Amino acid sequence: MNAEHDVHVLTDPADRRAAYEAFVRTLHRGPVQDAAWEAHGQSPDEHWLGVRGTDGELVGSAFSFPTRLTLPGAGRVDAAAVSAVGVRADHTRAGRLTALMRAQLTAARLRGDAVAVLRASEATIYGRFGYGIASRGDHVRVAARPQWRPEAPGPGRVRMLGAAEATKLLPDLQDRLAAARPGAITRNARWWRRAIDPAGTSASEYRGIAVHTGPDGDDGFAVWGVREGERFGTDEIVVHDLWSGSPSATSGLWRFLTAIDLSTGVVAWARPCDEDLDLMLADPRVHRITGRADDLWLRIVDVPTALGARAWGTGDPVVLRLHDPLFDDAGTWRLGPDGAVPAGGALPDLECGLESFAAAFLGDRAPSALATAGRWTEHVAGAAARADTLFAVPGPAPWSGTFF
Incomplete structure (x- = not known):
């Protein structure tokens, strides 16, 4: 990776403010007044990343804070709530956003987060990093x-x-x-x-x-x-x-x-x-x-933990192969009423990327609807319908209700 694309962990308050200023500018707002920055606040559990231009000025940012996400069946997992993602207009289309996303998700894995979540300003940005709409x-x-x-x-x-x-x-x-x-x-x-x-x-x-x-x-x-x-x-x-x-x-x-x-x-x-x-x-x-x-966008970071914390419905098992656009392959999994277990080299009944998997993970979309739309591939006839019963868990519709 070129030096200009190195991602820096930001701990100095002045750097964090400069990163936040860069982000606000991407929303066509600013400058950030002292009172607004104080309102944004600082906390030792927050994670700030930045990228610099050739002159050393911060031109891109990504921020997250720790949270807990509720899954179908009321299980909860550790999550990174992502915000303040942006690259200054004169430094876009050069790989800086990809570098930020990769570094942020790597750090989330190392912290033990099962998923990352965000609210998207534009709907076409985050799919290539494995995020998908998980609730509406x-x-x-x-x-x-x-x-x-x-x-x-x-x-x-x-x-x-x-x-x-x-x-x-x-x-x-x-x-x-x-x-x-x-x-x-x-x-x-x-x-x-x-x-x-x-x-x-x-x-x-x-x-x-x-x-x-x-x-x-x-x-x-x-x-x-x-x-x-x-x-x-x-x-x-x-x-x-x-x-x-x-x-x-x-x-x-x-x-x-x-x-x-x-x-x-x-x-x-x-x-x-x-x-x-x-x-x-x-x-x-x-x-x-x-x-x-769209309400909440979700990206699975730790597949075994995320699948294991979710409740599953009744019905015959299916074998699902997942693909991760940024990291090693997300694996092949046997999903059944008793949970999710690695399926090794078994041939998949269904196949999809993490972006499309997010739509079903919290229960917002049925696998059969995703297969009909071409978002999931059905290798075995009837597998998507079987998956519908597995992903259906009694309870309220998925909804975040928190803007961040």
Whole structure:
């Protein structure tokens, strides 16, 4: 590798800030103000990488923080939550991004992470590094003050919180709720600081926080802002974060948000595909799905650990061959109700790359749909249908719900 493509581990705060500045510039933003950098924060468990130009200036970055990812069956694995990936416009198309990705995934392997996850700014970048869409979400708008069906789940109590109380309560509550949802990740202190009590330009923005309490205690929460309307009383409520652990919590939080005065409705980005609010409303048309988008991108780093931590459904076993675009071959595996074991040199029933495997790993897509689309290769007739039953595990739809 050329010296200009060497990847550096960044520990000096000045280098980290310079790397973050380079990343922000790739989003056509910046410069980074002191308050914004302080809001981004520093933590000893974060991992920063950078590449330099020929003049020694940092021109590319990749960042990750440790998290835990929930899998089908509620198993959890260590994961690297990847963000701040970018290369300055005058240094792209020269191998720097590939060098960063390879170094970051190698480091994740050495740390013992089973997977890496990210939110993609562009959908065509990360597939060549083994990442694929593992969950999706719906963009929705619900009109203000809708009528709810009489048989809809009854709400509990909803109370609003200040920033100090929310900082104490929400992290543990989200961690508990995330343990039941495939695709959900845990959040570090820096993430919560930026979400609840941000600095910089976000500090002056309105932020509402509420918690839902059911018969067994707190079981959901919402954090929201507003999008100002053209005239007084026409604001929209904008959901930043909404988690529920019961149908009552889902109903209660949405009833609360849609009933807030001086608003025309509630908008939310990338909600779980199984939230199904329309089934609770007297007029389902006041709930509109305005789009569907990718939610979490996933890349398996340690295949044996990732496959071993996931639950599997019933049915006859299949032999699946996986391909890794960056490292040694990911191997051939016998998948069955009792788990995944190496299949050695056995001929595969199915074959795919890690990018396409991500779509089925958390349960978002059925193997048969991926085979029909040409994303998986079916060598033995009926193998994809058998795999459908193995990958299907009872539980909620996969959803991350955390932007990072």
